[in-house]
Amino acid sequence: MTESTATLAAELRISLGKLIRRLREQTHANDLTSAQKSVLLRLDRDGPATVSALARAESVKPQSMRITVAGLEALQAISGQPDPTDGRQTLIELTPAFRQYLTESRAAKDDWLLRALQEQLSPQEQHELAAAVILLERLADF
Secondary structure (H helix, E strand, C coil): CCHHHHHHHHHHHHHHHHHHHHHHCCCCCCCCCHHHHHHHHHHHHHCCECHHHHHHHHCCCHHHHHHHHHHHHHCCCEEEEEECCEEEEEEEEECHHHHHHHHHHHHHHHHHHHHHHHHHCCHHHHHHHHHHHHHHHHHHCC
């Protein structure tokens, strides 16, 4: 790794961290753990799942996932229904109220980012950023 690549890596990490913090500032603060956030985003993206399936997807023990799920149930962010194909299993899903919260949270972040892009970046810079997003996605998928 060259010194310029190492510097780029450090600057990218710092810039992305700062951008993520700014986006988080656009919504209400909450006390969710990173494990809880990960489960909620997975349920939002992939739909209902069993505790076992969530544990496999998150690479944790089922006992740990049960603790995470119990915390989210206490916050009324998720609920469980019997699995129609296997009554011994429970399918966990987002509650309608939490889904609404996610929608509002994303809208606030999107509004802030749209304003920032329009006010801070020229059309040429926006074009350059669009190209950079493709590269960032490749890095994220590595």
